[in-house]
Amino acid sequence: MTAQTMVESIRGCLREEMARDESILVIGEDVGALGGVFRATDGLLAEFGPDRVVDMPLAEAVIVGSGIGLALSGLRPVVEIQFLGFAHQAFHQIGQQVARMRYRSQGRFAVPIVIRAPFGGGVRTPEMHSDAFEAYYTHVPGLKVVAPATARDAKGLLAQAIQDDDPVLFLEPLKGYRLQKDEVDDGRFTVPIGRARIAREGGDVTIVAWSAAVGLALNAADELSERGIEATVVDLRSLVPFDIDTLTAAVSHTGRAVIVQEAPLTGGFGAEIAATIQASCFYSLEAPILRISAPDTPYPLAGIEDMYVPDTARVVSGVADLMAVTA
Amino acid sequence: MSESHRFQPASVAVEPYSVLTKDGTLTAEAAPMKDDATLEALELMILARTFDEKATKLQRQGRFGTFSSVRGQEASVVGAASALDPRRDWVVPQYRELPALLRQGLPLENFALYFMGHPGGGVIPPDVNVLPIQISLAAQLPQAVGLAWGLRHQGLDGVVTTFVGDGASSEGDFHESLNLAGLRKAPVIFFLQNNGWAISTPRRAQSAARTLAERAPGYGIDGVLVDGNDLFAVNAVMQEAVRRARAGDGPTLIESLTWRAGAHNTADDPTRYVTDDDEAPWAGTDPIQRVETFLAARGVWTEELAARIRLRCTTEVERALGVARQTPPAGHAALFDHVYAVPPDRLNEQRARWARNNAPDGSAPTRTTES
Numbered sequence: 001m002t003a004q005t006m007v008e009s010i011r012g013c014l015r016e017e018m019a020r021d022e023s024i025l026v027i028g029e030d031v032g033a034l035g036g037v038f039r040a041t042d043g044l045l046a047e048f049g050p051d052r053v054v055d056m057p058l059a060e061a062v063i064v065g066s067g068i069g070l071a072l073s074g075l076r077p078v079v080e081i082q083f084l085g086f087a088h089q090a091f092h093q094i095g096q097q098v099a100r101m102r103y104r105s106q107g108r109f110a111v112p113i114v115i116r117a118p119f120g121g122g123v124r125t126p127e128m129h130s131d132a133f134e135a136y137y138t139h140v141p142g143l144k145v146v147a148p149a150t151a152r153d154a155k156g157l158l159a160q161a162i163q164d165d166d167p168v169l170f171l172e173p174l175k176g177y178r179l180q181k182d183e184v185d186d187g188r189f190t191v192p193i194g195r196a197r198i199a200r201e202g203g204d205v206t207i208v209a210w211s212a213a214v215g216l217a218l219n220a221a222d223e224l225s226e227r228g229i230e231a232t233v234v235d236l237r238s239l240v241p242f243d244i245d246t247l248t249a250a251v252s253h254t255g256r257a258v259i260v261q262e263a264p265l266t267g268g269f270g271a272e273i274a275a276t277i278q279a280s281c282f283y284s285l286e287a288p289i290l291r292i293s294a295p296d297t298p299y300p301l302a303g304i305e306d307m308y309v310p311d312t313a314r315v316v317s318g319v320a321d322l323m324a325v326t327a
Numbered sequence: 328m329s330e331s332h333r334f335q336p337a338s339v340a341v342e343p344y345s346v347l348t349k350d351g352t353l354t355a356e357a358a359p360m361k362d363d364a365t366l367e368a369l370e371l372m373i374l375a376r377t378f379d380e381k382a383t384k385l386q387r388q389g390r391f392g393t394f395s396s397v398r399g400q401e402a403s404v405v406g407a408a409s410a411l412d413p414r415r416d417w418v419v420p421q422y423r424e425l426p427a428l429l430r431q432g433l434p435l436e437n438f439a440l441y442f443m444g445h446p447g448g449g450v451i452p453p454d455v456n457v458l459p460i461q462i463s464l465a466a467q468l469p470q471a472v473g474l475a476w477g478l479r480h481q482g483l484d485g486v487v488t489t490f491v492g493d494g495a496s497s498e499g500d501f502h503e504s505l506n507l508a509g510l511r512k513a514p515v516i517f518f519l520q521n522n523g524w525a526i527s528t529p530r531r532a533q534s535a536a537r538t539l540a541e542r543a544p545g546y547g548i549d550g551v552l553v554d555g556n557d558l559f560a561v562n563a564v565m566q567e568a569v570r571r572a573r574a575g576d577g578p579t580l581i582e583s584l585t586w587r588a589g590a591h592n593t594a595d596d597p598t599r600y601v602t603d604d605d606e607a608p609w610a611g612t613d614p615i616q617r618v619e620t621f622l623a624a625r626g627v628w629t630e631e632l633a634a635r636i637r638l639r640c641t642t643e644v645e646r647a648l649g650v651a652r653q654t655p656p657a658g659h660a661a662l663f664d665h666v667y668a669v670p671p672d673r674l675n676e677q678r679a680r681w682a683r684n685n686a687p688d689g690s691a692p693t694r695t696t697e698s
Binding site for chain 1: 447449450451453458466469470471473474477480481500503506507510665666668672673674
C-alpha cells in the first residue's frame with residue numbers, strides 16, 4: 001500500500017496498463033510534454049514515446065471521433081478531454097456515435113475506448129470548466145459512466161475501464177485530484193464497474209453521492225455524528241450501470257435517503273437515484289427523499305462558486321431537517 | 328503590405344480532371360482502366376441503377392422505406408471504390424454509396440434490409456471492411472481518420488476511403504478531420520461528392536470557396552478536382568490517392584463534381600427548388616451512358632452483352648429483395664441485443680419485463696410504470 005492522491009493513482013494506472021498492453025494509446029490535448037494540465041499523464045511520453053502518447057490538436061470532436069476509429073482498428077485508446085465542460089464540442093461523437101456503434105453494426109464493431117474527463121467545481125477554474133454534466137451522459141444507451149471518489153477506486157476502476165470492451169466515460173473530480181491521499185494497493189488491480197461502496201455505516205440516514213460529493217457526504221456525516229445522527233454514505237462509484245442492490249439495501253435499512261449532487265437539480269442523476277429508491281424502497285421510507293444540489297442556474301464565476309456547489313453545511317442542515325420529518 | 332503576405336481566393340482557372348468526355352471519347356491516349364475492369368465497374372453502376380429504380384418503385388408502393396438513390400453519381404462512387412483492395416482497404420460511408428459497399432463485399436440484401444427498417448440491415452459480415460452507414464453527416468470523418476491512423480500505427484497497409492458531400496463539408500467535423508489527417512499523415516482519402524445539393528440547399532449556399540478541393544492545402548494535404556461523371560478520371564485520381572496513402576505520403580481530399588440526378592431521397596420533391604437552369608449544364612452527362620458509348624465504340628459493348636448484364640443485375644436485385652422480404656421480422660431481442668458486450672442487470676430486467684408484458688398469448692399483463 002502506498003499513500004497517493006487520485007492524480008497519482010491515475011497516472012500509475014495508465015503507466016501500468018500501457019506497459020502491460022501495447023494496444024493502449026493515450027491521446028488528448030497537452031498530454032505529452034506537459035503531462036496533462038493536471039499531470040495525470042506525466043512521464044508517459046518519455047516512457048512510451050510519441051506514437052503512443054499523442055498531443056492532439058485543439059479539437060474535441062476529432063479527439064473522441066478519431067479515438068473511435070483507433071478502437072475500430074484494434075487499439076485501446078484512452079482519450080483525455082481536458083475538462084468535461086469542453087466535451088460539449090464532442091457531444092455528438094460521445095452521445096450519438098461511440099455508444100451506438102456496437103448496436104448499429106449488430107455486434108460487429110466494439111469500441112473499447114475510455115474517455116477521461118475531469119469535472120466538478122471548487123478549484124477556482126475559469127468559466128465553463130467546472131460544470132457537473134454527468135447526467136447528460138448517463139442518458140446515452142451503450143455508454144458506461146464511472147465517477148470514482150478515492151485514489152484507490154480511481155486506479156482500479158480505470159484499469160477495469162481500459163479492459164472493458166464498451167466505451168466508458170471516466171469522470172475525475174477536479175477537486176478530488178489532490179485533496180487527499182488514500183492508501184492504494186501496489187501493483188495492478190481492478191475494481192468492478194457497477195458496484196457501489198459503503199463509505200461509512202450508520203443506522204439513521206443514507207447519504208448517496210458520487211465523485212467529489214462523497215467527501216462532502218463523509219464530512220457531513222462526521223458532523224452529524226456529533227449531533228447523534230449516524231449516516232450511511234453510499235459512494236456509487238459508477239452511474240451506468242449503477243448498483244441498485246447496495247443502494248436499496250442501505251436505504252431500506254435506514255428509511256431515509258439524501259442524495260448529494262454537484263449538478264443543477266432538474267434532470268440530474270439524483271433524480272434517477274430518487275426514482276429508483278421510491279420504486280424499490282417505498283414501504284421502508286420514513287420521509288421524502290431529499291436532493292441536495294446546485295441550483296438550476298449556470299455555473300458561476302469562481303468568486304461565488306462556493307455558494308453554488310453544495311457544501312458540508314448544506315448537507316448537514318438538510319439531513320438534520322430530514323431527520324425531524326416523521327412519517 | 329506586399330502581395331506576398333496575403334492569401335486571396337485563387338484567381339487561376341481550375342478545371343476538373345477529365346479523361347472521358349461527355350460524348351464518350353478519350354482525352355488521354357489510353358483509358359486508365361482495362362476493358363475487363365471497365366466492364367466490371369460498368370456492371371456495378373448498372374446494378375446500382377437497377378436497384379435504385381426498383382427500390383424507388385417499391386417505396387412508392389409502401390414496400391420500402393425512405394432512401395437516397397445514387398442515381399447520377401454512379402461513376403463517382405464506383406470509380407472511387409474500384410481503386411480499393413477490399414481485403415485490406417476500408418470504406419467509411421455516409422448513406423448514398425451503395426455500389427462502394429457492394430464492391431467491398433456487403434450483401435445487397437443487407438442494404439435493402441436497412442432501408443426496410445429491419446435491424447438485420449445493420450449486419451456487416453466479419454470480412455467486409457466497411458463501417459455502418461452514417462446518418463449524422465460528417466460524423467464519420469473523424470472515425471475514418473482514427474481508423475486510418477490506427478491501421479498505420481499497427482503496421483498495416485490498408486487505406487481508408489470516406490465519403491462526404493458538399494453539404495456535410497460545412498460541418499465542423501470536416502475541418503477537424505482534415506486537420507488531424509494532415510497532422511498524422513493518416514492513410515485516408517476524403518472523397519467529397521459535390522452533387523450540387525444538400526437536400527434543397529445548392530452548393531453555392533454552402534461555402535464562398537470557389538471549389539471545395541482547394542481547402543486541402545490549408546490543412547497541408549493534397550486536393551484534387553475531378554469530373555465525377557467520368558469513371559476513368561475518378562478512378563485515376565483515386566488510384567493516385569491510394570498509392571500515396573499506402574506509401575505513407577498522407578491523405579488526399581478529392582472533390583468529385585457530379586450531379587444528383589433525382590431527389591435527395593424518396594420523401595423529397597426537387598421540383599420545388601431545382602430549376603431548368605440548374606439542370607441544363609448536366610444534360611447528357613449520364614455517367615453510365617458515357618462508359619457504354621466508349622465501350623461500344625471499341626466494339627466491347629454490344630446489344631447482346633448489354634442485355635446479358637442488365638438481366639444479371641435485375642436477377643441480383645430480385646434475389647436480394649427476395650432474401651430481404653423472406654427475412655423473418657425481428658423480435659424484441661433486436662431492441663436489447665448488442666447494446667453492451669455484457670448487459671447491465673437493469674437492462675436485463677427491462678428485457679425480461681418486455682418479454683413478460685408482450686407474451687404472445689397475453690397471459691402475463693404485468694405492465695408497470697417502468698419501461
